[in-house]
Amino acid sequence: MIYKNPIIRGFYPDPSVCAANGKYYMVCSSFQYFPGVPLFESSDLVNWKQIGHCLTKRSQLELEGAASSAGVFAPTIRYNNGRFYMVTTNTSTNENFYIYTDDIYGEWSDPIVIEQGGIDPSLLFDDGHVYFISNGADDSGTEGVTQCEIDIKTGEKLSPSKNIWKGSGGRYLESPHMYRINGEYYLMAAEGGTEYGHMITYARSSSVWGPFDGYKENPVLTNRNLGGYMIQGVGHGDLIQDPNGEWFIIHLGFRQIDRWMPYHHLGREVFMTPVSFSKDGWFTAGTCGTTREEYEISGNFRQQFRNIITFENTSPDIDWCYMRNPDPSRYELSNEKFILRGTDKTLEDIASPAFIGIRQQDFCGEITCDISLDKGEAGITLFMDEQEHYDIAIRSSESGFEAVLKLNIGDIKHVQAAIPVSVSSAKLTIEMNNFFYKFSVTDGEEKHVLGIGQTKYLSSEVASGFTGVLIGLYAQGNNIAEFTNFRVEYK
Numbered sequence: 001m002i003y004k005n006p007i008i009r010g011f012y013p014d015p016s017v018c019a020a021n022g023k024y025y026m027v028c029s030s031f032q033y034f035p036g037v038p039l040f041e042s043s044d045l046v047n048w049k050q051i052g053h054c055l056t057k058r059s060q061l062e063l064e065g066a067a068s069s070a071g072v073f074a075p076t077i078r079y080n081n082g083r084f085y086m087v088t089t090n091t092s093t094n095e096n097f098y099i100y101t102d103d104i105y106g107e108w109s110d111p112i113v114i115e116q117g118g119i120d121p122s123l124l125f126d127d128g129h130v131y132f133i134s135n136g137a138d139d140s141g142t143e144g145v146t147q148c149e150i151d152i153k154t155g156e157k158l159s160p161s162k163n164i165w166k167g168s169g170g171r172y173l174e175s176p177h178m179y180r181i182n183g184e185y186y187l188m189a190a191e192g193g194t195e196y197g198h199m200i201t202y203a204r205s206s207s208v209w210g211p212f213d214g215y216k217e218n219p220v221l222t223n224r225n226l227g228g229y230m231i232q233g234v235g236h237g238d239l240i241q242d243p244n245g246e247w248f249i250i251h252l253g254f255r256q257i258d259r260w261m262p263y264h265h266l267g268r269e270v271f272m273t274p275v276s277f278s279k280d281g282w283f284t285a286g287t288c289g290t291t292r293e294e295y296e297i298s299g300n301f302r303q304q305f306r307n308i309i310t311f312e313n314t315s316p317d318i319d320w321c322y323m324r325n326p327d328p329s330r331y332e333l334s335n336e337k338f339i340l341r342g343t344d345k346t347l348e349d350i351a352s353p354a355f356i357g358i359r360q361q362d363f364c365g366e367i368t369c370d371i372s373l374d375k376g377e378a379g380i381t382l383f384m385d386e387q388e389h390y391d392i393a394i395r396s397s398e399s400g401f402e403a404v405l406k407l408n409i410g411d412i413k414h415v416q417a418a419i420p421v422s423v424s425s426a427k428l429t430i431e432m433n434n435f436f437y438k439f440s441v442t443d444g445e446e447k448h449v450l451g452i453g454q455t456k457y458l459s460s461e462v463a464s465g466f467t468g469v470l471i472g473l474y475a476q477g478n479n480i481a482e483f484t485n486f487r488v489e490y491k
């Protein structure tokens with residue numbers, strides 16, 4: 001069957017994947033959002049269903065003071081001997097750690113910290129030995145891919161940390177993953193930075209400690225020379241075999257808003273590109289080393305996406321997330337309505353305002369939600385980070401309540417419109433396409449357009465950082481806000 005990229009849409013960066021018990025499991029990075037590290041399951045590598053998160057407790061994930069795009073960086077998931085391991089970096093506490101579980105649907109252990117620095121940690125289980133690999137400086141200060149052997153029960157280092165590869169020469173060597181395939185060690189990594197120069201490179205050795213020979217045609221995968229193409233920034237991936245034994249790289253990439261407009265606001269998404277090994281053991285990937293929109297995978301199944309999102313067909317614990325460590329007493333979430341108790345914390349604060357968000361997964365569609373509140377302000381935010389977000393809200397005014405559209409782009413904080421409403425019946429609507437969001441409020445029978453905001457000002461190119469736009473419901477001003485009939489329909 002033909003599958004379409006991206007296979008997971010919206011802000012799910014840095015995918016890592018493993019196979020276990022006839023299924024596949026994937027994790028992604030999550031930065032300042034809680035719970036951390038979204039966890040997905042699939043039986044065919046194409047259709048993925050989120051089943052939870054790995055980091056669900058504050059004892060596993062401290063996010064106090066974590067700025068946007070800080071917190072949890074790239075994770076790796078591995079399965080060994082009946083146990084799942086997830087290893088990652090909390091850049092806010094500056095620690096590399098792993099957690100484990102024997103039940104993929106259950107809770108994970110408390111973190112076990114590893115005394116090796118760098119980011120993008122990974123694990124290799126190999127004949128009774130376990131290697132911990134990251135991108136950073138080794139014990140002698142040499143930068144690159146660094147490895148040590150560890151005791152997987154305690155996390156204790158059993159060897160010094162040693163540089164094993166310096167990459168092919170691109171900047172930001174990261175995301176190292178080691179595999180043993182047919183007795184050879186393959187070390188795959190990303191270089192070039194997670195923007196338009198991103199790429200995947202690899203090297204081989206007969207020993208886990210090297211020396212590693214770089215693939216002569218590196219990068220093995222990049223879209224950096226594909227001008228005028230929607231899919232850009234491909235890199236940071238993990239190798240996996242499908243149920244028929246064919247190889248793929250599951251990796252991140254992003255979709256520009258248009259062929260000739262180099263902006264992306266949906267974040268880094270998950271792509272899958274076929275790999276073929278030649279007889280000499282080297283592999284190639286994609287279409288002449290690039291990732292395209294459609295590929296073939298064996299099997300008779302269909303690729304399906306969820307195009308309608310409501311409170312009923314999502315779960316607050318699985319699909320939604322909070323900003324940093326939330327105070328659970330501020331949220332009452334059910335199939336019919338979400339009630340948020342606002343504080344004096346706002347969307348601009350590096351704190352945990354009353355906010356619950358779900359990723360925007362496609363360009364075109366419509367968001368609607370009914371809202372009522374007692375005082376203060378509550379609404380929907382298209383949230384990229386503290387500086388860049390568009391908010392449509394109802395707030396108390398001198399004469400009662402008003403609907404407002406607030407466009408926040410860096411230091412420009414613009415109130416586009418403020419019109420009086422009778423709060424009990426206000427419906428908020430956001431129509432969206434690749435280029436803009438159009439905001440309106442319906443009060444009684446009357447629909448008023450409040451204005452538009454261009455998508456490009458919420459893009460990573462403007463905002464910087466590693467996240468993507470979330471559709472957030474928020475309340476602020478020591479109030480109670482009720483959200484009903486929430487619906488996103490992608491077209």
Ligand code: 6LW
Nearest residue numbers: 073074174175194236466
């Ligand atoms: C991640 C690094 C990267 O840790 O971006 O795309 C960093 N690559 O490997 C943040 O996601």
